[in-house]
Amino acid sequence: MRHKFQIHLRGIIDLLSKHLYSGPEVFVRELLQNGVDAIRARQKLDSAFNGSLNLELHRPRGKPATLVATDDGIGLTEDEVHKFLATIGESSKRMAEGDRPTDFIGQFGVGILSCFLVSDEIVVISRSAQGESPPVEWRARPDGTYEVRPLSHDLLPGTQVILTAREDADEFFTFDRLSELVKHYGGMLPYPIKVSSGKRTEVANERGVPWRQEFASEKERARALLQFGREAFGTDFLDAIPLRARPGDIDGVAFILPHEASLTARRAHRVYLKNMLLSESADNLLPDWAFFVKAVVNANDLRPTASRETFYDDDKLAAAREALGDSLRGYLVNLAEKRPEKLERFIDLHHRALKALAAEDDEFYRLFIDYLPFETTHGRMTFGDYRREHGTVVFAPTVDQFRQIARVASAQGRCVINAGYAYDHELLAKAPDVFDDLAVEEVEASEIVQSFDDLTLDEQEEAHLLMTVAEATLKPFRCEPELKKFKPKELPALFSTSKDGRFFRSLEQSREIADPLWGGVLDQLGRRERRGSAHSQLCFNFDNGLVRRLVGLKNRALLRRSVEMLYVQALLLGHQPLNAKEMALLNDGLLALIEFGVGTEESA
Amino acid sequence: MTNAFEQVAALMAEAEGLPDGMAKVALIERAAAIADSHHDLELAFEVRKSLLGVCLGADRCDLLLVTFTWCLAQCDRDPERFPIERILWEFRWVVSSLCTFPEIPRARIDQMRTEMARRYQQAGAGRRSFWLMCRKMAVDMGDVRQAVAADGELRKVPSDWLSDGYPTELGFEITYRLFRNQPDRALKAALPFLTREVRSDHFEGGACADVLLPMLKLGRTAEALPYHRRGYRLRGGSVRHLDSIAKHIAFLALTDNLGRAVRMFEKHLPDALRTANDFTRLRFLTDSFPLLDRLRKAGKEAMRIRVPPDCSLAAAGDRAAAGAVRQWMAKAAGELAAAFDARNGNDYYSKQLAAAPRLQRLLCPCPLTR
Numbered sequence: 001m002r003h004k005f006q007i008h009l010r011g012i013i014d015l016l017s018k019h020l021y022s023g024p025e026v027f028v029r030e031l032l033q034n035g036v037d038a039i040r041a042r043q044k045l046d047s048a049f050n051g052s053l054n055l056e057l058h059r060p061r062g063k064p065a066t067l068v069a070t071d072d073g074i075g076l077t078e079d080e081v082h083k084f085l086a087t088i089g090e091s092s093k094r095m096a097e098g099d100r101p102t103d104f105i106g107q108f109g110v111g112i113l114s115c116f117l118v119s120d121e122i123v124v125i126s127r128s129a130q131g132e133s134p135p136v137e138w139r140a141r142p143d144g145t146y147e148v149r150p151l152s153h154d155l156l157p158g159t160q161v162i163l164t165a166r167e168d169a170d171e172f173f174t175f176d177r178l179s180e181l182v183k184h185y186g187g188m189l190p191y192p193i194k195v196s197s198g199k200r201t202e203v204a205n206e207r208g209v210p211w212r213q214e215f216a217s218e219k220e221r222a223r224a225l226l227q228f229g230r231e232a233f234g235t236d237f238l239d240a241i242p243l244r245a246r247p248g249d250i251d252g253v254a255f256i257l258p259h260e261a262s263l264t265a266r267r268a269h270r271v272y273l274k275n276m277l278l279s280e281s282a283d284n285l286l287p288d289w290a291f292f293v294k295a296v297v298n299a300n301d302l303r304p305t306a307s308r309e310t311f312y313d314d315d316k317l318a319a320a321r322e323a324l325g326d327s328l329r330g331y332l333v334n335l336a337e338k339r340p341e342k343l344e345r346f347i348d349l350h351h352r353a354l355k356a357l358a359a360e361d362d363e364f365y366r367l368f369i370d371y372l373p374f375e376t377t378h379g380r381m382t383f384g385d386y387r388r389e390h391g392t393v394v395f396a397p398t399v400d401q402f403r404q405i406a407r408v409a410s411a412q413g414r415c416v417i418n419a420g421y422a423y424d425h426e427l428l429a430k431a432p433d434v435f436d437d438l439a440v441e442e443v444e445a446s447e448i449v450q451s452f453d454d455l456t457l458d459e460q461e462e463a464h465l466l467m468t469v470a471e472a473t474l475k476p477f478r479c480e481p482e483l484k485k486f487k488p489k490e491l492p493a494l495f496s497t498s499k500d501g502r503f504f505r506s507l508e509q510s511r512e513i514a515d516p517l518w519g520g521v522l523d524q525l526g527r528r529e530r531r532g533s534a535h536s537q538l539c540f541n542f543d544n545g546l547v548r549r550l551v552g553l554k555n556r557a558l559l560r561r562s563v564e565m566l567y568v569q570a571l572l573l574g575h576q577p578l579n580a581k582e583m584a585l586l587n588d589g590l591l592a593l594i595e596f597g598v599g600t601e602e603s604a
Numbered sequence: 605m606t607n608a609f610e611q612v613a614a615l616m617a618e619a620e621g622l623p624d625g626m627a628k629v630a631l632i633e634r635a636a637a638i639a640d641s642h643h644d645l646e647l648a649f650e651v652r653k654s655l656l657g658v659c660l661g662a663d664r665c666d667l668l669l670v671t672f673t674w675c676l677a678q679c680d681r682d683p684e685r686f687p688i689e690r691i692l693w694e695f696r697w698v699v700s701s702l703c704t705f706p707e708i709p710r711a712r713i714d715q716m717r718t719e720m721a722r723r724y725q726q727a728g729a730g731r732r733s734f735w736l737m738c739r740k741m742a743v744d745m746g747d748v749r750q751a752v753a754a755d756g757e758l759r760k761v762p763s764d765w766l767s768d769g770y771p772t773e774l775g776f777e778i779t780y781r782l783f784r785n786q787p788d789r790a791l792k793a794a795l796p797f798l799t800r801e802v803r804s805d806h807f808e809g810g811a812c813a814d815v816l817l818p819m820l821k822l823g824r825t826a827e828a829l830p831y832h833r834r835g836y837r838l839r840g841g842s843v844r845h846l847d848s849i850a851k852h853i854a855f856l857a858l859t860d861n862l863g864r865a866v867r868m869f870e871k872h873l874p875d876a877l878r879t880a881n882d883f884t885r886l887r888f889l890t891d892s893f894p895l896l897d898r899l900r901k902a903g904k905e906a907m908r909i910r911v912p913p914d915c916s917l918a919a920a921g922d923r924a925a926a927g928a929v930r931q932w933m934a935k936a937a938g939e940l941a942a943a944f945d946a947r948n949g950n951d952y953y954s955k956q957l958a959a960a961p962r963l964q965r966l967l968c969p970c971p972l973t974r
Contacts, residue, residue: 262621288841305800313834398630422627429874429912440913506633507670509640513677517719522673524708525666577637 009144013116024118024169028181030111031055031069031161032189033276038073038159039191042129045074050191055182057173057197065165065173072158075128078136081148085112085124085138115161116142118169122161129157175200188275188298209296211242211253229255232270233294238346241331243297245323247316252297254290254328260349261291263356263422271310272298282310284317287325289357292350297324329357333367347371355423359430366434369427375402375418377410386417387431392439395419395428397499403575404445404496411488416443445496445574449539452484459542463551466540469559474538474567477581478504481563482539483547492544495570501535509579538567565589608642611635612651624661625843632658633667649678649686656694663844663881665701672698692727692766695720696737703744704883706943713741730764731757740776743783744883746945746952751783771797775807778814787818798831809838813848816855817966825859825968832856832972836868843875846884850891857895860969862902865895870910877915882940886953889937893960896930901964905930 032053039051054070076084115122120142127135135155140146165173172178175197182193182204193204210228215221225240237255244251267290268281275298286295302320303312311317332354335343347354351373358365358372370384387393396402399420409416419425419442431438455463463483470481479495486494497505511522540547553559568586571578578586615635622628632655639648652671659668672694679688699720702713721734735758742751768776774793781790796802797811812835819828836852839845849872856865869892876888899907905927911917917924917932924932934957941953 263623264621284837288837313837314830315833318833398626400630400634420627420630422622422625425626426874432913433910502633503667503670506667506674510670510674510677513681514673515677515680517715518673518676521702521708521712521716522670524712525669525705577634577641579637579640580643583641 009113010142013113013142024114025172025181027114027118027163028172028178029185029277030114032182032186032193033111034161035069035071035073035159036186036189036191036274036276038071038075041074042072042157045129052191053186053189053193055178055193055195057175057178057195059173059197064167065170067163067165067173067178069161069163070158072156074130075157075159076124076126076136077128077131077133078148078150080128081124081126081136081138085140085146112161115163118166118172119163120166121164123163124159124161125151125155126159127155127157179204185277186275188272190275209253211251225253226255228253228296229294232296235294237294238349239342241293241328243295243324243327245320245327247323248302248311248320249300250297250302250320250324252295254286254293254295254324256346256350257292257294258349261353263291263352265291267291269295269297271296273302273304274298274300278304279309284310284313285321285324286328287321287357289353289360290325290328291356292353293328295324329361329364332364336367336371343371347373352422355427359423359426362430362433365427365430369431369434372427374424375421377402377406377414377416383427383431386415387435387438390415391437392441393417393428393431394441394443395424397425397442397444400502400575401443401445401499404494405443405448407488407491407573408448408486408494411491412486444498445494446498446537449482449484449494449496449537452486452539455483455485455542463542465554465556466547466551466559466563469556470538470540470563473560473563477567478508478535479567480537482537483542484539485542486539487543489541489543489545491573492541492546493566493570494539494541495536495567495574495576496539497536497576504535505579538570540566561589561592565593608638608644609647611638612647616651616654619658623841624658626662628658629655629662629664629667636671645678646685649675653691653694656691656697660697660701661842661844663846663879663884665704665883666880668701669698688723689727692724692729695723696733696768700737700741700744703741704881706882706940706947708947710745710947710949713745717741724766727766729766730761732761732763732767735761736768736773736776739780743780745948746950747948748784751780755780771802771804771807774802775804775810778811782814782818787821790818791815791822805838809835809845810848811835813839813845813851816851817858817963820855820858820966820968823968825970828855829859829970829972840868843879844884846872846876846879847887847891850888853892854894854963856972857898858963858966858968859972860898860967861972862895862898862904864972865898866907866909869895873910874912877912883944886937886940886944889933889940890953890957890960893930893933893937893957894963896926896933897961897964898967899926900930 035053036051039049039053042051043049051072054068056068056070057065058068059065112122112124122138122140124138124140125135126138127133135151135153136148137151138146138148172181175195178197179195179202182195186193187205188209189205192206195202195204210221210224213221213224215224222240225242226237229235229237229240233255235255236258238258239256241254241256242252243254266281267283267286267288269283269285270280271278271282271285285297285299286293299311299320302317303314304310305312332343332346335346354368355372358368370382370387372383373380374383374386376386394414395417396405397419399418402416402418402420405416406418417424417428419428428440431440460483467481467483474481507522507525511519514522540550542548542551550559550562553562564585568578568582568589571582612635615631615638619628619631619635622631632651636648636651636655639651652675655671656668656675659665659671672691675686675691675694676688679686679691699716702708702716717734717738720737721731724731724734735754739751739754739758742748742754774796777793778790781787781793794811794815797804797808798815800808812831815831816828816835819825819831832852832855835848839848840852849868853865853868853872856862856868872888876885879885899905905925907926908923909926909929911924911929917929937957938954941957944953945951
């Protein structure tokens with residue numbers, strides 16, 4: 001025997017309010033949506049018809065407030081009332097993405113249930129514009145019961161929804177709040193929406209949106225757009241870029257954030273579908289690189305996802321995204337050509353976004369790479385300035401490598417770019433494609449050492465003892481000594497390590513404390529052929545006065561202590577944090593120096 | 605000079621704003637080193653714990669293993685201060701990543717799996733995530749028998765507080781079904797991600813890539829196009845997902861969108877060569893092979909492809925002929941496949957590579973519209 005599910009409407013409303021609706025205020029959106037759909041349906045019958053919406057508040061003293069939302073759309077017959085107002089699931093919210101009907105009738109339904117979030121009764125009075133059916137009244141309660149009755153008096157075609165404020169929802173039945181919500185959800189709608197309460201009346205969407213208005217000058221338009229941004233988001237944006245895309249039939253505005261945006265921040269744009277607010281958090285409408293803007297757009301021809309948070313990712317959206325990307329690109333190109341001072345401010349804040357775009361788009365790369373700033377051993381400079389001064393682009397692949405070589409490279413007049421930041425490596429690698437005579441070279445600190453001047457045979461002989469002691473002293477630190485001549489002379493020694501070297505420092509640190517099982521795994525990992533025994537190098541500078549004096553020293557103990565201290569000093573100069581063993585070295589060395597000083601004093 | 609906590613906090617805040625990758629790893633490693641040098645063990649632990657997830661995202665399984673070993677040693681040394689529960693979740697990442705090192709023998713991997721089971725049992729967790737991990741590892745090691753056995757065990761045990769969420773299990777189910785050559789079941793498992801009934805950018809990106817070739821095989825090419833678009837948007841920016849990216853490259857090649865396929869290949873090849881993860885490199889090279897085969901069939905072997913200047917291929921500048929790239933890829937992927945097969949005790953990856961040319965029969969031109 002077949003049975004039917006029993007539906008508990010109150011439970012369903014609770015579910016909807018917890019999982020589908022962001023808050024009770026969405027009842028305003030649903031009222032507007034139903035009204036607009038009804039007007040559009042009527043316009044299909046009569047293309048000359050201009051619809052309007054009217055939201056009227058009544059606040060009688062000592063009684064709950066009521067709201068009468070009226071539209072002059074297509075209206076409902078009694079049959080339609082039974083079918084669509086009272087049959088849950090007949091509407092399309094649960095249908096597959098893209099299958100949502102676009103006609104009015106299919107959409108009335110679940111939406112109206114949201115009114116139960118603020119009212120314990122929903123009264124709908126409707127008169128269909130089609131045929132001669134009489135006006136009908138539908139009265140529903142959250143316990144799932146409803147009554148329908150034909151009305152004896154005639155009415156103009158359209159629908160009225162009458163809500164009575166629940167005690168906990170009174171705030172939504174005040175003029176200011178209601179008007180604010182109407183502007184929020186329906187500020188873009190092309191039909192006048194009148195909100196009234198007592199003597200106060202306004203057409204909430206009278207002003208429309210500034211990008212659809214005519215202005216006497218570009219300046220005025222920019223001012224109006226920025227004012228809109230300020231009101232919508234409470235932010236003084238850097239600039240506003242009008243957006244338009246034929247695919248998806250889109251218009252809107254993108255505001256440039258007045259602060260640097262994180263690469264990982266979630267994109268959240270305000271989007272409208274057919275002029276009704278769809279979402280405040282659409283994340284797939286603009287290209288990924290456009291994380292420097294906050295956009296407000298309306299799309300007349302895109303499909304919302306089932307969750308109605310954003311648009312369905314289909315061909316049309318891809319084309320729209322590309323077109324919107326073109327709008328943003330066009331703005332940036334225009335800045336570069338006509339407003340260099342503004343571009344400078346923009347780059348100051350958003351160069352990472354430009355780098356993301358340049359890494360992805362070759363054409364944009366050609367246009368903008370010269371403007372983009374990079375950190376170099378000569379300070380921050382644009383790529384254009386760099387390449388005009390240097391025939392070869394030399395870069396360190398990580399921040400760590402850059403820090404190790406910055407001082408030496410600078411003293412030698414070599415200008416090295418720090419490519420350790422996001423996108424820099426990719427951008428530099430692309431440079432030879434764009435600039436025919438430009439070579440790109442990656443350097444590691446250990447390679448820089450190889451380019452230093454060698455000692456003569458006699459000098460090597462002279463330094464033999466220092467190097468022997470240094471080798472023994474540095475071995476436990478997996479560091480290899482080297483002796484060369486380099487600038488600056490004031491620098492006695494340079495510490496360098498490769499990426500693998502740094503990894504090995506970590507591996508040994510873990511290996512020291514690991515149990516045999518895990519230690520065994522690390523040993524196997526450590527056996528990779530490409531990793532040598534030494535992780536780092538300490539290159540002494542033969543041109544440095546102190547090192548010269550060490551070369552002449554015969555006292556092995558003193559030599560050993562000196563090497564240790566130079567090693568620690570080189571680590572610190574290379575911005576290498578000291579591990580426990582190295583910290584102990586520093587402490588012991590300092591104590592030994594104090595002892596030495598005290599001893600000298602006493603013997604004097 | 606600011607104190608260690610402030611320095612570390614500044615570095616961590618800087619890292620927070622970056623996508624997972626080399627730059628982010630470098631910042632957190634530096635933060636860990638600073639905490640170490642100030643002997644602030646608690647801080648060093650916290651920083652390293654956050655490094656674990658970043659290592660996974662940046663495909664630095666070697667550093668993941670090293671960092672985890674350090675954390676685990678601290679838990680063992682002082683269980684009250686560092687309860688092991690703080691890193692049990694990450695345990696599975698580390699154990700499953702062992703398969704990606706061809707130099708780690710299979711016996712050692714088995715030992716580590718047992719270690720995971722022991723630690724989870726000690727913590728009072730059930731075996732669901734263990735068997736899920738075992739199945740994944742068996743798939744990664746091309747071991748059908750072990751994968752099927754693990755799958756059987758997985759279906760017997762209930763979820764518990766330490767088992768993976770539904771999206772993860774479903775995501776691994778797709779991989780398993782593809783491994784078993786069951787495209788219909790793979791598509792079925794992928795469906796909740798494709799329809800966004802189950803929300804997870806990570807697995808949705810994986811599912812979109814995973815369904816491309818099965819759909820091509822089933823003659824549903826046009827239907828697959830949106831998944832290519834969506835999937836590449838979700839995973840195209842991540843070094844961790846070079847395997848998924850290669851599937852997009854193959855799909856573009858087999859739908860005859862060669863220009864796009866070549867651009868995508870050129871864009872991601874440097875990461876594939878630079879990664880410390882041999883397994884990722886192997887999968888990228890194997891799965892993007894259809895592009896090079898396609899170029900050969902289309903008579904475009906002389907076409908110049910951009911390769912990283914420091915790569916052995918780039919004899920003249922930073923370009924190499926498609927034919928030369930293909931030869932080089934066959935050799936490089938062949939060597940890697942052999943190394944993994946030797947460790948795994950089978951010929952799974954060598955066979956996969958040998959089968960790549962046969963994918964050309966799936967060719968179904970279907971231009972991507974703008």
